[in-house]
Amino acid sequence: MLEVTRLSTAYGLIKALDGVSLSAQTGAVTCILGPNGAGKTTLMFSIAGILRPEAGSIQFDGIELSRLDAPGVLKHGLALVPENRLVFPLMSVRENLQAGAYLRPASTPAAVREITEDIEKMYARFPVLGERAGQNAGTLSGGEQQMLAVARALMSRPKILLMDEPSVGLSPLIVDEIFSIIAQLNREGISILLVEQNAAKALQVADHFYLLDHGRVAFSGTPGEMENDDVIQRAYLGDRAA
Amino acid sequence: MSSSARIWETARLDMNANPVMEVVQTTLDGLLVGAAYALIALGFSLIFGVMKRINLAYGSCLLLGGAVAVWLEPYLGWGVVGIFAATVIGGTVASVYVERLCFAPHSGRRAATASMISSFAVWMQLDEISSQLLPRRTHDFPGMALDTIEAWGLLIRVEQLLHLLAALALMGGVFLLLYKSRFGLLLRAASENIQTASLLGCHTSRLGLTAFALAGVLGGVAAFLILSNDSQITPLFGLWSTFKGLVAMMLGGMGSIPGAILGGLLLGVLEAHVAYHFGAEFRDIATFALLFLILLVRPGGLFGKSAYRTERNAGERL
Numbered sequence: 001m002l003e004v005t006r007l008s009t010a011y012g013l014i015k016a017l018d019g020v021s022l023s024a025q026t027g028a029v030t031c032i033l034g035p036n037g038a039g040k041t042t043l044m045f046s047i048a049g050i051l052r053p054e055a056g057s058i059q060f061d062g063i064e065l066s067r068l069d070a071p072g073v074l075k076h077g078l079a080l081v082p083e084n085r086l087v088f089p090l091m092s093v094r095e096n097l098q099a100g101a102y103l104r105p106a107s108t109p110a111a112v113r114e115i116t117e118d119i120e121k122m123y124a125r126f127p128v129l130g131e132r133a134g135q136n137a138g139t140l141s142g143g144e145q146q147m148l149a150v151a152r153a154l155m156s157r158p159k160i161l162l163m164d165e166p167s168v169g170l171s172p173l174i175v176d177e178i179f180s181i182i183a184q185l186n187r188e189g190i191s192i193l194l195v196e197q198n199a200a201k202a203l204q205v206a207d208h209f210y211l212l213d214h215g216r217v218a219f220s221g222t223p224g225e226m227e228n229d230d231v232i233q234r235a236y237l238g239d240r241a242a
Numbered sequence: 243m244s245s246s247a248r249i250w251e252t253a254r255l256d257m258n259a260n261p262v263m264e265v266v267q268t269t270l271d272g273l274l275v276g277a278a279y280a281l282i283a284l285g286f287s288l289i290f291g292v293m294k295r296i297n298l299a300y301g302s303c304l305l306l307g308g309a310v311a312v313w314l315e316p317y318l319g320w321g322v323v324g325i326f327a328a329t330v331i332g333g334t335v336a337s338v339y340v341e342r343l344c345f346a347p348h349s350g351r352r353a354a355t356a357s358m359i360s361s362f363a364v365w366m367q368l369d370e371i372s373s374q375l376l377p378r379r380t381h382d383f384p385g386m387a388l389d390t391i392e393a394w395g396l397l398i399r400v401e402q403l404l405h406l407l408a409a410l411a412l413m414g415g416v417f418l419l420l421y422k423s424r425f426g427l428l429l430r431a432a433s434e435n436i437q438t439a440s441l442l443g444c445h446t447s448r449l450g451l452t453a454f455a456l457a458g459v460l461g462g463v464a465a466f467l468i469l470s471n472d473s474q475i476t477p478l479f480g481l482w483s484t485f486k487g488l489v490a491m492m493l494g495g496m497g498s499i500p501g502a503i504l505g506g507l508l509l510g511v512l513e514a515h516v517a518y519h520f521g522a523e524f525r526d527i528a529t530f531a532l533l534f535l536i537l538l539v540r541p542g543g544l545f546g547k548s549a550y551r552t553e554r555n556a557g558e559r560l
Contacts, residue, residue, distance in 0.1 A: 102428055
């Protein structure tokens with residue numbers, strides 16, 4: 001279980017996170033919603049070790065992560081799929097996947113074989129990646145790059161996948177596909193912490209959600225509770241009455 | 243740029259009879275020098291690729307390596323082997339020193355300026371140390387003093403040929419390291435997007451240190467090749483190598499590995515032909531004319547279109 005307690009992160013004088021507390025249960029999809037500038041990406045970067053929080057704690061299965069750098073966090077089984085995919089455009093699809101397995105040992109033939117098998121599994125899960133294995137990742141479409149970014153993160157065999165706005169900039173059809181991938185990964189036992197602006201989609205897969213606003217948790221609950229709360233609906237998610 | 247003057251004093255056969263052989267001989271001479279340029283450009287490119295910053299003290303690291311080698315020679319007395327080892331080790335240590343002092347402490351938006359200016363200061367410092375070690379205007383730099391052989395109507399200095407082979411072997415090694423090893427995979431990933439690479443488990447500070455050390459080794463070998471070819475070392479060598487390396491890298495494309503190799507070889511061949519046909523004083527004019535043309539037509543350099551795009555992608559974040 002991932003437990004964030006009273007987390008504060010600042011960029012210089014600007015406090016982007018101001019005492020955020022939340023938890024993500026093992027085996028669940030936990031979703032963080034909120035408008036632009038609410039601190040969603042800052043939260044993800046703080047958990048993933050890219051940003052150093054000013055105060056508060058981040059515990060994963062009892063291990064304190066808030067003082068670790070990004071490789072240290074990854075070692076404990078948390079992998080971030082960054083916003084805008086950020087695949088390595090000049091490297092092939094296969095090399096992108098190999099880079100995802102960088103922290104895994106590869107000193108014995110058995111370990112190398114295991115990584116190769118995992119890459120094959122990714123090709124089986126995302127056939128389009130297999131078809132384009134030798135192609136530079138920059139030539140893939142947005143949706144394909146998102147699949148590659150997810151597969152690359154999975155190559156580290158994470159216990160929990162942190163996903164920052166996986167639907168951003170993708171067409172509605174591809175967004176549906178991405179969310180069915182998220183649901184599928186969750187069925188296979190991977191915990192997911194998802195940041196999204198597409199609240200309608202996110203709430204379909206989420207077990208629990210938090211609403212972030214101006215660096216604070218404004219609301220938390222289950223998607224069912226959200227449906228019934230008119231104020232929240234109108235204030236943060238737009239009128240979905242139609 | 244007088245430091246390289248003697249590099250061009252290649253003996254020539256009487257080639258009036260055969261213009262084709264003339265072109266071949268000049269091109270060969272150019273490739274021999276170009277290989278050393280390529281190594282320096284590779285060092286620049288490795289650093290720029292990972293850090294996206296320019297190391298102005300790089301040439302001075304090479305000078306210091308050479309100066310330390312010449313200064314140590316009387317104490318060690320190991321001959322050419324000792325000179326070679328001391329040049330490479332000296333260059334590498336200096337390069338790591340520059341990284342720790344000018345690059346590691348800076349990150350974020352102002353890092354590029356901070357690193358460039360502090361590396362400028364260290365450039366002066368390293369040049370001064372070199373001048374203290376070797377106070378005279380020129381000092382002898384021992385080479386292997388091998389004979390010149392004549393083959394297929396061409397004059398080939400065995401030493402230069404060995405240098406070319408060594409440079410090619412080193413480039414091959416760097417290529418294998420970058421494209422066939424896990425470390426190289428991560429180094430390339432980091433040069434595309436260092437933050438994402440750290441998300442995949444790359445310790446970025448360690449990677450920067452490794453890139454500088456590797457650049458130091460490449461530069462040390464290049465310095466030995468050029469200096470022993472010239473048989474002398476002057477205080478201008480640092481500036482001269484920074485200048486040649488930067489131009490070769492910009493020709494090929496900033497941060498591009500194949501670009502650095504091609505840019506170096508191209509620069510060497512161009513200089514050889516210009517010096518042969520118009521005289522040595524036109525060499526640098528031609529170099530800058532070519533650089534100007536390339537920047538006009540292909541601002542990213544020959545292999546640079548992709549490098550330019552990478553830069554933009556990296557800039558989109560944060």
